[in-house]
Amino acid sequence: MDPKEKFREILREGALRFSAEELTLSIERPANPEHGDYASNIALQLSKRLRRNPRQIAEEIAKASAPALAATGLFEPLTVAGAGFLNIRVKPEAKLEVIRQVLEQGKDYGRVKTEKEESIQIEFVSANPTGPLHVGHGRGAAYGDSLAKLLEFAGARVTREFYVNDAGRQMDILALSVWLRYLQMRNMDVPFPEEGYRGDYVRDIAARLADENLARKADFSGALPDADAEIDRLIDLAKRTLGDGWKRVHRFALEAMLADQREDLAAFRVSFDQWSSEQALHDNGLIDKALRLLQARGHLFEQGGALWFRSSAFGDEKDRVVRRENGQYTYFASDIAYHLDKFERGFDRVIDVWGADHHGYVPRVKGALEAFGLDPGRLEIALVQFAVLYRNGEKLAMGKRSGEFVTLRELREEVGNDAARFFYVLRKSDQHLDFDLDLAKSESSDNPVYYVQYAHARVCSVFAQIEGWDFPKNLSLEPLKSDRELLLAQRLAEFPELILTAARERAPHSLAFYLRELAAEFHSYYNAERILVDDETLRSARLALSAAVRQTLANGLSLLGVSAPEKM
RNA sequence: GCGCCCGUAGCUCAGCGGAUCAGAGUAUUGGCCUCCGAAGCCAAGGGUCGUGGGUUCGAAUCCCGCCGGGCGCGCCA
Incomplete structure (x- = not known):
């Protein structure tokens, strides 16, 4: 102990x-x-x-x-x-023992053993499959993945899940947009609605759509002045014109977007155990089932032709529609079914990582759980604030409408995965993030990622000087007597507790701060003392300390999805 | 208007009941490579912790008011 x-x-x-x-x-x-x-x-x-x-x-x-x-x-x-x-x-000798521990445990140093592992599901990113991931999703991805790793390291069994909103109107609009671009590429004169998806990726998907049966002529005349109504009119027209072909376009567009997002995330070192489909909730009758259950418990009522959930009885500001007058389920209805399903799958705890703009949904989702008789305290919702990019001290304009949003892929290509991952978790998640692109790109001491990685590479380079050397069997740590050495040892000893706290607080940022501190103390030590001294016992002891620092840095960086390079 | 989040050094932010808590990075200024990587180190200046009350032996931290900023308040997703 x-x-x-x-x-x-x-x-x-x-x-x-x-x-x-x-x-x-x-x-x-x-x-x-x-x-x-x-x-x-x-x-x-x-x-x-x-x-x-x-x-x-x-x-x-x-x-x-x-x-x-x-x-x-x-x-x-x-x-x-x-x-x-x-x-x-x-006592100094007791303090130094941690060095031996780190070296023995290696990659597992800091891992917490728990008697009973808690099973936690964490759902994050869950972007609509209607466009590429942007920098806001990137923050959710970096936060969610680091948190998942932290929780695992702290002794939980974690399932990472991505919820795919593949049902509903937004997907229809994407499919429509793809089809219209497809027709345009065949020199057909078709309108492109204001509310359609205008990004170049829509053209790319259309270009890959090798299905000549979709080049059907349709009568596009009679555009409606209301943008929403116009979109609905066009979707309807497309469905009638294409018949089964509509499903093919829909499916093709969905799969193309999913593949794109999946690949993007994988490159960002973010992976999921499960991709859950909203459409499947419809198809498997889970939405009906969930609503019937609510109905049976007396929490639904009809009004104005629509079906409502009495969420106001559970602390929400007002009641919410679950089935519209036109018979369509709302997004909230899918969410109710999805969250019920999460708990029926047996997780002890569920964490949703949402963009902060969704905070208004918290009471109604928790309310639904309560209505099912579940403890809403088992659902945690982590709200991640927006990230704003800066270049040359100027804020970059963002916005889906303008089509100017910066994609995660562009960010990764510009600053690299390591810098992106580290910068994203360098702020408390509920804090707005000012992402300075120039700083993230700079290969200098200003850049906190390099600062930490450099400490790791420095240790590696010391060991590179003495290739083939190995620690003596009877390694003595006694020669380590300086304040800096004892301080480093103590810092290393804090690591397991930090893991526990960071996991409990859902706060990967505190790990990033810890790593920066550990790196700083090592750099300071490195400048003050020579490691490769002539005295063999002292040298071995200093090498052991350095190796322990390197191991701890590597373990921490790995939890943040950042590489620990041997050379830079 | 109502609800949630946020106001800490010039800038970006940690700290979120404990006196031993006024901190880091950056920027500014001045030092350190014949010596394991200077992508590094050492040092200096810089803040009544938005503001006014309250609770407490003790408040950046908890509560209330006000001011300032962000977000949300659809039979949208």
Whole structure:
């Protein structure tokens, strides 16, 4: 057991005499090294309850805990400081043991073993298959994938899922757009509606559509002034004109887009265990089933020809339509069925990663779960804020309508996968992200990705000097005595706990910050001390420390989907 | 108008009850390569943590008001 946990455990024992209640013991690492390696404010917490002098309480706990602490052999004597803080210093040799641990555990250093692994489903990206992924999806992808890896590393069984919105009007509009481009390529004079998808990718798909039976003439005259109505008119016209051909266009367009997104994500090192289809929810009757269940529980009602879910009974602002007057299910109806299905598949916990613009949907989806009698607390919704790109200090215009949006692919090609992945998680997910393209591209110390990777490459290059050398059997860490060396060892020891916290808080960004800090401390050490010294025992010890740093950097980078290069 | 998120150094952001919490990067200024990679290091200046109250022994952190910014409030997806 590592010293911090041991300290916590013993203090808890010592504090029992004052309070039988379960205490949350927060053990801090003081910023000021004068105050030891770990500090506890337990006496201050107790003083509130007991209305007693905290300093006195601290003295008593210190006295009670002293024998147990001494028995571990890990610590210097406990001291009472300030208003009643309990400070403790770990013996250097105990601190250094982590180096051996890192080297033994290798790629698994930091992995948390849990007694019972929680099964978690995490759904992310879930972009409409109506266009290429853009930089907003990229952030969801980077966040979701890193979080999934973190959760796994922290002992959970994780299923990554992409929900494909392959049913509904948006897909129809894509299919229509493809067909119209297809006709245009055959020199047919057809209108292209305002609301159609105008991107070049639509032309690309149309060009690959080798099905001459779709070149049918249709009467396009009689355009409607209302853009929405016009689209519906055209979709209807296409369906009537093409018959079965409509399904072929639809399917072709869908598969082309899915392939594009899948390939893009794979290149971004993001993969999924399952792609779930919205259409399948319709086809398999899951939507009917879910609505019947709600009906049976008395949560649906009809009004104005439509079917409504009484979400206002579960904290939503108002009730929501699940089946429109025209008989069509709303997107929300699919979502209800999908979320019911998620829990019926047996996950302990479900995490949805959504764009922050969808936050208004949280109450209704949670409300639906509650209506099913499920605990809405088992569904977590992580809202990821928008990413805004900057070039030369200028904000880049974005917007689907204008067709000017920057795709994830363009971003990856411009700054590289490593920089993109790292930059995306360098901010708290619920914080707007200003993505500085110039900085992400710069091959300089300004660039935090290179900074961390460079620390890794530096260690590799030291080992490259002594190719063939191996650690002695009786490796001694004792020669490591400098403050920098002890600090590094302690930083390494923090890694497993950081993993746990980052996973629990769903906060990959804290891992990115940790890595930057570890890299900084190594760079500082590297500049201050020479690793390849003549003294063999000292050299071996320093090499061991360096190798442990390298391993920890590599493990952390891998969780963020960033490579750990040997040379740069 | 209502709801959610966010206001911390010139800029981009961590910290989100603990005194030992005013921090990082960047920018600015000044130093460090006959020596394992200078994509690096060392140092300096720079902030009443938007604002006004409240709770507390203690508030950047929790609560309320106000100001400023983002997003959302469809029988759209």
